């Protein structure tokens with residue numbers, strides 16, 4: 328699907344560290360512990376490509392991965408850590424805002440939401456940032472294997488209702504599980520189709 332190697336490229340802490348804007352890129356955003364690293368690993372078939380959360384020093388970096396020769400997957404720092412110092416939060420919000428507004432090759436964002444919990448305040452904040460930057464986004468539900476089939480529709484209805492307030496949101500939801508592989512092919516195809 329992605330012709331060429333899948334690999335970690337670099338961690339970026341400031342906009343002047345971004346790699347050359349010579350490929351279509353997508354970014355993944357989500358609260359800490361949402362399952363973002365697991366999803367990136369499952370998506371790429373590389374068990375340890377993205378380091379799981381809470382790796383000291385990595386948490387505030389924007390991590391670039393090459394998906395073949397034509398795409399970058401950009402792993403944004405996890406947000407929503409209540410204990411993060413105010414100055415750290417402010418710095419990352421500024422970096423994120425500048426990145427979203429200024430990256431000409433950014434084609435789409437994927438906002439990861441824990442299927443069990445739905446959209447919470449920090450997720451809505453990120454979505455509002457994406458609205459303002461006019462970066463269209465898909466909502467990806469993670470850890471679907473942890474949700475009983477009987478509960479899924481109710482939770483997804485709540486997510487759809489919340490998304491209706493966000494002009495940059497695609498209405499389609501991508502339901503995934505890194506455990507079972509559910510939704511991974513759909514997500515891969517969405518990314519690969521972007522040029």
Ligand code: GDP
Nearest residue numbers: 359360361362363364365379380470504505506
């Ligand atoms: P990150 O902080 O968003 O990068 O989250 P991680 O990928 O580190 O995952 C956080 C926790 O959720 C870990 O204990 C994972 O094993 C678990 N996890 C991640 N994805 C899934 C999933 O699809 N299903 C289940 N059952 N657990 C998951």
